[in-house]
Amino acid sequence: MTEPTTAEATAAIDGAPMNADRRAAMPGEPMTLGFDLASPASDGAAIDVVAPPHSFALDHAIADASGKVLYPAGTRIMLRRFNAGEMRGLTMLAVSQLDYAALEQLLPRITTPPLYRQAVQYMDPADLMQAGNEVMDFLLPSAAKAGSPPA
Structure with a gap:
């Protein structure tokens, strides 16, 4: 056929x-x-672009040892909620302490564009902390995020 x-x-x-x-x-x-995603709204109204809820913009470019820019400054990195299986080989303690080795393993699994180990290795510490804060947000229960005491 x-x-x-x-x-x-x-x-x-x-x-x-x-x-x-x-x-x-x-x-x-x-x-x-x-x-067309690039065209303005048909009624002439401005379109407000809202950042995805679990994302951050790189403050500094990520460049490898040769100077090749892997991700330019301003690149928006999105993190998706991960499940327990994606923490395979990691401990909850290490992830909750934002241990570098744990983040280096976890981030390639949950980021878009993917932050592979090489990119994580060359990240500015402030950008790594931003990624870690987003990961920590996934680990916190809803009651802790709201600031209410646990039941």
Whole structure:
């Protein structure tokens, strides 16, 4: 059986022709969203960009020993909530103390763009502390974040 052509793929779904917003991308074709993320809002209103809740911007560029910039200053690093399995090989104590070796192992697993060990090795201490603060936020129970005493 052969792959359908683009013309066949744009054929009807349930008798209604597919428009540009509904057309699925064929293998080898880029997928389109049906709108341009770079264009301003259609009503002329300004768009406020809000930083993701668990993210930070690098204060200093991360460059390797040869001087090659791995991540420029201002790069937004997002951290996603991790589960217990992603702490494999680490101790809760080491992670909660923001131990360098623990962060070096954990950060590549939970950051976007991924902060690999080499990048963590060359991070400015202030940026590493920012990452550690985000990790610590995941470890705190909701009651501790709210400032209320534990039940």
